[in-house]
Amino acid sequence: MAQVLADRRDIDFVLYEQLDMEQLTKTPVYKGMNRKLFDMMITEARNLAIKEILPTNADGDKIGVTFDNGEVLVPESFKKAFDLIREGDWTAMNEDPDLGGQGTPYLINFPTREYLWGGNYCLVNYATMGHGTGKMIEAFGSQKQKDLFLEKLYTAQWGGTMLLTEPEAGSDVGALTTTAVKNEDGTYSISGAKIFITNGEHQLTENIVHPVLARVEGAPEGTKGISIFIVPKYWVNEDGSMGDFNDVVCTGVEEKMGIHGSATCSLTLGGAGKCRGLLLGQECEGMKIMFHMMNDARLNVGFQAFTYASSAYLYACNYAKERIQGKDLTAGKNSPSVTIINHPDIRRMLTWMKAHVDGMRSFIYYTASLFDWMKAEPDSDQAQNRQDLIDFFIPLVKGYSAQRSFDVCVNAMQVYGGYGYTKEYPIEQLLRDCKITSIYEGTDGIQAMDLLGRKLQMRGGALFQAFANEVNSCITAALEVPELSAMADRLANALACLGETAQSLSKNLATPLIKTSFASAFPFMEATGDVIMAWMLLWRSNIAVKAQEKAKSKDKAYYSGVIKTAEFFIYNVLPVALGKMDAMNEGNGAAIEIPDDCFGG
Amino acid sequence: MAQVLADRRDIDFVLYEQLDMEQLTKTPVYKGMNRKLFDMMITEARNLAIKEILPTNADGDKIGVTFDNGEVLVPESFKKAFDLIREGDWTAMNEDPDLGGQGTPYLINFPTREYLWGGNYCLVNYATMGHGTGKMIEAFGSQKQKDLFLEKLYTAQWGGTMLLTEPEAGSDVGALTTTAVKNEDGTYSISGAKIFITNGEHQLTENIVHPVLARVEGAPEGTKGISIFIVPKYWVNEDGSMGDFNDVVCTGVEEKMGIHGSATCSLTLGGAGKCRGLLLGQECEGMKIMFHMMNDARLNVGFQAFTYASSAYLYACNYAKERIQGKDLTAGKNSPSVTIINHPDIRRMLTWMKAHVDGMRSFIYYTASLFDWMKAEPDSDQAQNRQDLIDFFIPLVKGYSAQRSFDVCVNAMQVYGGYGYTKEYPIEQLLRDCKITSIYEGTDGIQAMDLLGRKLQMRGGALFQAFANEVNSCITAALEVPELSAMADRLANALACLGETAQSLSKNLATPLIKTSFASAFPFMEATGDVIMAWMLLWRSNIAVKAQEKAKSKDKAYYSGVIKTAEFFIYNVLPVALGKMDAMNEGNGAAIEIPDDCFGG
Incomplete structure (x- = not known):
């Protein structure tokens, strides 16, 4: 198969x-x-x-x-x-x-x-999903909390979630209104309504553990007054046994464009005045604790996006190798019809998809491996560098991968033609499912702002420098390889341009032009991601050039494909990213200056 | 409202x-x-x-x-x-x-x-849809056929369709296998199976008229042996009254990602040996006759795409003006939350959408107006020029509009955030519905091949020249306006680059590099469309600059918006198109040379 x-x-x-x-x-x-x-x-x-x-x-x-009277059935x-x-x-x-x-x-x-x-x-x-819930408890919970929850979350005996969004508090977390009142026994009474809660209610596990962002009475407004609580669906007794229903009521599930198998729940907490939570960490540490799991969560969503792309790409490859339609452009009029993989426009799409799928796989795996090296060598002199790389990459893994993975699905549908639009084939579901990844866990626009506004500015620009150093190592190696040196030159040029763009956008952040800079945050994220793809593909080529010498025939095609994919990307896609950088360097403020009243509606 | x-x-x-x-x-x-x-x-x-x-x-x-035993119900x-x-x-x-x-x-x-x-x-x-069916009969039918069908199609007393696609003949029309055998009374017996037939069966009209592509027994293979027949669902008697059921049986409707209200039918013709058709024109003229309606049909699909974009854009504008979330970037920490139209990334998306929606509206309306001037002044010395422009524009109206309209829907969803992904808001349906337009009536890849392989090459390049002349008129006018002259310079540069790209791709079409050129057909279509957008937006600005002097306050914002939109596009989007042209001018053949075996699967 x-x-x-x-x-x-x-x-x-x-x-x-x-x-x-x-x-x-x-x-x-x-x-x-x-x-x-x-x-x-x-x-x-x-x-x-x-x-x-x-x-x-x-x-x-x-x-x-399906939702039925508070219960969600899968x-x-x-x-x-x-x-x-x-x-x-x-x-x-x-x-x-x-x-x-x-x-x-x-x-x-x-x-x-x-x-x-x-x-x-x-x-x-x-x-x-409970893994992420558990990670917060592992890092910030008391020993008692760890004993009660960790193993059950890690083994999925209990499910886990994250209760952040409210109707009027989405991207703006600080606007939330869920409240917590401390009880005499040290627990807190929780009261509020949350929406868009993935896996907020279901019957697959006997209990569900909800980390809930809420504001303790009297705490400051905005994000700095937010605390985080462990709120189980069924109360958990001191001995670990399950107690009463904890007044976390599912009031509905969203009907969505895709991910229909995922329960996106509205939850009311404390509607009957009986919802209790355990404070995680200290009061007002909610954002800090949630951000601790954010790198992992965003890496996961970027990877979720990628899995749709990986699959859509393979389906398209298989279809293009089987579907016969039309003659080869260079064959005679009476030649037989050929599989569509022979048509240039189909090859362009497949190669484009391959470049992004292979590049994203390398990029995401590489980012994940940095976590392992951090754990394996906590005292290494590489530790800070690795942390810098992780912090720099996370918004890109999430935002860039969500964007390009969706585009891969769109291209896959185009390879299928009319069939791709029907429910008889898997592509249209992949496309619909994939779209959510650009929205949740912080929209891609939020990721772009994180990259430009926080990551580029952290530690005096050290993060970008750490990234550039890695790219330069790859370029240096490729310059030694005759087959790759021209590509290495192009990547070096693109990296230099990206650095200039980063500076030109950054220098305006402390000026009245800040909004103009932020209007370029998204294209900057895209261009950075494109440079990363070129880097990954060239890195792969450095290896492939050496490996192909002694490879067997099937592997020879594989390695040749690695190099050709880099060539395709660097000659066909990277120039578009350079065009994007040119545009950003203009610093044009039309999107900010344009009058609100001219937008129709 | x-x-x-x-x-x-x-x-x-x-x-x-x-x-x-x-x-x-x-x-x-x-x-x-x-x-x-x-x-x-x-x-x-x-x-x-x-x-x-x-x-x-x-x-x-x-x-x-819904499909029930041969009947389709809306x-x-x-x-x-x-x-x-x-x-x-x-x-x-x-x-x-x-x-x-x-x-x-x-x-x-x-x-x-x-x-x-x-x-x-x-x-x-x-x-x-019957309008298109009627147009073919009006142009190629006998007087009798016109008398029988025209008025009923134009008034939608009867519905109309187009039966082209078969399971093994989609983009490759010439592979079709539906047959026609001439009867003694001059009619033809039709036998075959067609798929993806829009409005192929329904109960909204008392009859449905199917133009059917089929091959008369003994006719040549490929497209040159194809004829076209008028095949009504119920036979039409000489006096115009409806006769027996004509053995056109709907065997199912497609389940699709979108356009669920549209009946996409599989039809079996002559399953019981009783399907008759009337030859339209002469035998083997099927492709010529179908292509006569193709300009109109493709213009319509491009416009269909645009209507989704126009609507998605307006919904996004309205939402952005109402949704309150987060603080203004330039306001203090204790400032109130603002509507999201104030956020730079939202403004970038809205302005991007506005640029494309306004530009496409101008472009499509302009193309339509050329048909009117052709009709109004058939003997004008402008007639050939107008026909050249129409022929050049059609694949762009279809292919570019389908692509960018979908992107507009995607951006609109992003403006809505999580709500946009739910079925509670209209955006996700617009996005799903819009996707079909990149596929049917010739995929966008087919449009791109038409542009590069046919339209650029027709009449010695006269079509591109006719287009360039129109753009240059606009540039000349804008160069006289201080406010616009810098934009005019940029458009002139982009047009010159596009011309060079057109030449570099064209010169390889008669060489072994033909496949490499065709691998750039799609980006060439995109870049040409981008230049057209810039032209349309600058043309609009030429008018707005003059009009805003005497405009009232609300109109002042409108006109200022016209100019700012052109500025946004020319400074932020056009450089990306230039990057695309740079890439095409490289003539890199990686997508053609890459080995088939390296594609996973």
Whole structure:
């Protein structure tokens, strides 16, 4: 059967040839692990995904979740697959075995989740989302809280969520109105209404643990007065047993364009005056604690987007290799019809998709590997550099990947033509599902503002410099390779232009032109992402040039493809990014100056 | 109530200030008509759309069409609105009153359809699609055929379709297998299966007239052996009365991502051996006849795309002016929250949308007006020039508008944030519905090939030159205006670059590099469309600069918006198109050279 979720050859390339993952197993933290183990895990994830998870994906879309008097029901077929995911320990592999994990590198979550999430993100996320909830408790909870919640969240015995958004507080978290009043026993009475809560209610787990952002009575306005509480659906007694229903009532689920299998809930807390929460950390530390999980959450959403792209790309490849339509442009009039992969416009789309899918896989895996090296070598002199890279990359992993993954789905539909628009083929669901990733966990516009307004400005520009240093190492290596040196020159030029653009936008942030700069935040994020893609593809080519010499025939095509993909991107896409930088460097303020009244409506 | 379908102020600007439509009424063909009449028609179309059509749009999406044993049912609410459209004579206004039309300029179809189609394209198209069917009969039918079919098609007493696609013949029309065998009475027996037939079966009209592409037994292979037949659902007797069921059986409707109100049918012709057709024109003239309606059909699909964009843009404007979220970037920390139209990233999106919506409206209306001038002045020395412009513009109206209109919908969703992804708001339906326009009536990739492979090469490059002459007239005028001269310089530069790109792609078409050139067909179409947008926006600015001097305050904002929109596009978007041209001029062949085996799958 053709691959439809992830390209295993490319996964192996990124893990072992590009990132040299086995080096991790030489550090004390990951000692005793090896490639054989990782390979086995990836293969098992693939088998589970293909046999048990992917077959539920259409149910998720067509049946979706149903809401009935406070209860949310998922499609029947979800249940068996959910249990298999739990039983297979796929929910928090990188955590300590004591807490229900397997102690593997964080990086291994990614190839396995390419398959698992790729099979049915909505379903698998019921099992994996509690991991993020647990991470906050692990970092900021009391020992008692850890004992009560951690293992159950990491093993998906209980589900986890994040209650942030309210009707009038979306991107503007500080506007929230949910309140908390301290009780005599140290708990807090919570009262408020939250919306857009992913997995806010369902029957797959016996309990659901909600981290809730709320304001303690008398706390300051805005974000600085926000605290965070652990609010379980059923109260958890001191001995870990489950107590009474905790007055967290689901009042409805959203009907959405996609991710119909995901329960997007409206929740009322304390409608009957009986909702209690446990303070996590200290009062008014809510934003700090939530931001602790934000890097991980945003990395995950960027990766979720990528899994749709990875799948859409493979479906399009398979279709283009099978669908016969039209003659070859260079063949005679009476020649037979050919598969559409022979048509230039189809090849342009496939190569464009491949460039972005391969580039994003390398980029996201690379970012994930930095977390592992941070953990493996906490005292390394590389630690600050690694943290800088992570902080710089996160808004790009989320925002750029959400944007380009959607474009990959759109291109895949175009390869399919009319069939792609029908529900008979998987593309239109992938396209609809993928769109959410540009919106939730901070819209892509918010990511762009984070990149320009925070990350570029942190530590005197050190983050951009850390990034540029990495790119330059790659360029230096490629300059030594005759086949790659012209590409290396082009990337060096693009990096230099990007640096100038970063400076020109940054210098206006403390001036009245701040709004003009921020009107370029989004294209700046896009251009930075494009430079990163070029870097990843050139890095891959550095390896491929050497590897192809001794490769066998099938691998020769693979490595040649790696290099041609870099060539395509650097000659066809990077110039467009340069055009974008030219535009930003103009510093034109029309979008700010244009009168509000001229917008129709 | 805020505008949600079309911006009337901008419609008036394009019709009367930019295109000076009243000049048409000075020609004999349109004598006796005037602006007052046109304005009244537009206002009536708006009222009908808002009161009767738009309210049915959600039904179209949520209920959609249902298929039951060969019958296709549309939502109940469609029926009243359909009758009102027929009774109001909105189906073929520009045709002769003798044939059921009103003899108005073709151009007036566009503002009226911005409202009517904008209200519910799927519904209105049941009434307007027969117009295209009729046009073929009007041009190529016998007098008898015209007498039998024309008026009934133009008044939507009968519906019309186009039966082209088969499972193995989509973009490759020449591969079709439907056959026709001549009978002794001069009719033909038709046998075959067609798919993706818009409005192929429904109960809104008493009869449906299908133009069917088929091959007469013994005719050559490929497109040159294709004939076209008039195949009514119920046979039409010599006296015009309806006879027996003509063995055109609907075997199913597609379930699609969007346009759920549109019946996309599979039809079996002659399954019981009783399907007859009337030859239209001569045998083997099928492609020629179909292409006669193609300009009109593609213009319509491009315009369909645009109506989604126009609406999505207005919804986003209204939302951005109402939704309060976050503080103004330049205000103090304790300042009140503001409407999101104040945020730079929102303004960037709104201005980007406005630039494309206004630019596309001008471009499409302008293209439509050329048809009117052709009709009004058939012997003018401008006739060839006008035909050249039309032929050059059509693939762009279709392909570019489909692409950018979809992007407008995507941006509109981003302005709405999470709400935009829910079915509670209209954006997600607009986005899903709009997507079809990049696929049907020739995919956008086909349009791009038409532009590069045919239109650029026709008459020794005269079409591009005709286009360039028009742009240069606008540039010359703008160079005289201090406020616009810098923008004019930039447009002149972009036009020159585009010309060079056109030449560099064209010169390889007769060489082994033909595939490399065609791999750039799509970006070339995009870049040409971008230059056209810049031209349209500068043209509009030429008018606005003069008009704003004596304008009243509300109009001052409108005119200032026209100029600022041009500035935004020329400084922020046009450089990206230049980057695209740089890339094409490289002539990089990676997408062609990359080995097939490297594509995963």
